[in-house]
Amino acid sequence: MVIFEDILKDVGGFGPYQKFLIIIFLIPSSIVIPWFSMSSIFLASIPDHWCYVSEVSNSNLSIGTQRQLISPPQDHHCSMYDIDYASLMESKNYSIDPNWPVKECVNGWQFDKTNYDETSVSRWNMVCKDDHYSSLVLSLMFVGITVGTPLFGLMSDRMGRKPTFLLTAFIIAITEIGSTVSPYFELYLVLRTLNGLCITTIYTLAFIILLELVSPDIRARVNGLATTAWTIGMCTLPLIAWLTRNWLYLSIATSAASFCLLLYWKVLPESPSWLISQRKYEEAHAILAKISKSNSKTEHQTDHLMDAIKKLGDQMKNQTSAEEKASPLDFFKYPKLRMRFFLITTCWISGCLPYYGHQVNARNLAGNEFLNFLYLSAVEIPATLFAWAMMESMGRKWCSIVAFLLATFACILPVVFTSEMAIIGVIAALLAKAGSSAAYMTVYIQAPELFPTSLRAVGMGLCSTIGSGSTLLAPYIVYLAKFGTNIPFLCFAVIALCGVVAAMFLPETLGQKLPQTVADVEEFVTKRPFFACGRFEDDESPEPYKPFQPTIGARSSILKKRWIDPIEIRCVSKRNSLDSVVGVFVLPEPEIKTLHV
Secondary structure, three states: OOOHHHHHHOOOOOHHHHHHHHHHHHHHHHHHHHHHHHHHHHHOOOOEEEEOOHHHHHOOHHHHHHHHHHHOOOOOEEEOOOOOOOHHHHHHHOOOOOHHHHOEEEOOOEEOOOOOEEEEHHOOOOHHHOOOHHHHHHHHHHHHHHHHHHHHHHHHHHHOHHHHHHHHHHHHHHHHHHHHHOOOHHHHHHHHHHHOOOOOHHHHHHHHHHHHHOOOHHHHHHHHHHHHHHHHHHHHHHHHHHOHHHHEHHHHHHHHHHHHHHHHHHOOOOOOOHHHHHOOHEEEEEEEHHHHHHHHOOOHHHHHHHHHHHHHHHHHHHHHHHHHHOOHHHHHHHHHHHHHHHHHHHHHHHHHHHHHHHHHHHHOOOHHHHHHHHHHHHHHHHHHHHHHHHHHOHHHHHHHHHHHHHHHHHHHHHHHHOOHHHHHHHHHHHHHHHHHHHHHHHHHHHHHOOOOOOHHHHHHHHHHHHHHHHHHHHHHHHHHOOOOOOOOHHHHHHHHHHHHHHHHHHOOOOOOOOOOOOHHHHOOOOOOOOOOOOOOOOOOOOOOOOOOOOOOOOOOHHHHOOOOOOOOEEEEEOOOOOEEEEEEOOOOOOOOOOEOO
């Protein structure tokens, strides 16, 4: 049997070729991709605003005095005094009568320019009675993510990883700058939705392309590099937004970064494993030969490489027919599998929705909006390291429970303490974001370990789609802050608490063999105590394999076979009425106990 990892080992699973791609492609692309997905938070930022009155705004009065003359105390943003401002300015009597009549803004709004010269909110006047449109813009991006994730995932399986990656980069570049210069608000909304189609796919493909080119023992390292680069990109985004100060310039910067990704078409290879699955052996051979040559291997100089590629292609063809029988409906046919799917989906939503929600809520926290975003991004580094260490020591289940508990407890803090303690909201957001990040990472690793092999890809796709779909609620949860700054925290606390409950009833997967079939899930019974953590030997763990190691010679046709089932057979020699052990090996037949030679 030929596996792709063996071919990759022959040509070099982690040599100069892969290191070159990591430095030139994976790290730079992973840094700029967060700019595409998170820039909408700054593009749709809501500056402080008040009613526009030309007579007052054109005067030499300070901004503070202008706002006192225009805005009544009960409504600083959407109301103005109903008086003759021309006469007021001529009289130069700037005393305010609290009994003046009040009306809604009739000539638009004037926006504070401390942080931004212009955003999409000030461009389209998405304030006051139209303030819900700013949440709609962010939600439409998540709608695009929900639709685009399975759509482009299917496209990458049909067209290939490389063309799909380049196509998503091109769409992002066009829709990003197109939405900014759009003269029509409806077209702006459509382009933002199309932009969201590609957000998740472009990051996933950048990671998968490298993942399919390195040996299995390096994949965790590649994942760590991609995650670290993503966090660096998140931390640099607020700096770019602060420097540009204008949503047009910010869009130009992100569009230029997306266009730069198109330059990778010369150096970026197509996935050899995908080419083999599509029976494009010559193209796969050319790429693998290039890898072999770059890594100073000799595999490309022989015919063995092409023979191995063809054998693997035939095996993939036979496996495809069996995998096509798997259906999403299988998750609803079997009780235990259905329960696992429901619990892991709940955990996925409980991690994904608050993760994005807290990032969007940065604008409602006390202090500088850019610094708050930076802090919320940087906190992912210790959270990821903590989750990684805890998953390998205490297990996936308790790592998930602790992470969700941290997020729940943190979100309760602003509700318990008084609103005057504004710093509590910032601390709570940081702790909650750390918990959500750790939980999100844990669930992403735990989910494939709970689904059977035949349904693993389908299950991950469904969970990812549902989890991405839930994020469209995040902007509207944050929008509730206009009725009370603690309401979003309370909502996220309830969501994280649901994750705690769901994670408690999931089985531990640390050190356990992966389920191969639906029957493995349905027949699963654990002896692990409920509060046990770390590695635990239960009846799902396979017994260690004991190879045949004879102490003295024994002639038997049985010994020529390779047995893998853990049934121990002892070969005993009856010589001089004394038993002596000849060897210990395993047989698949449970009724055979002793063999005499």
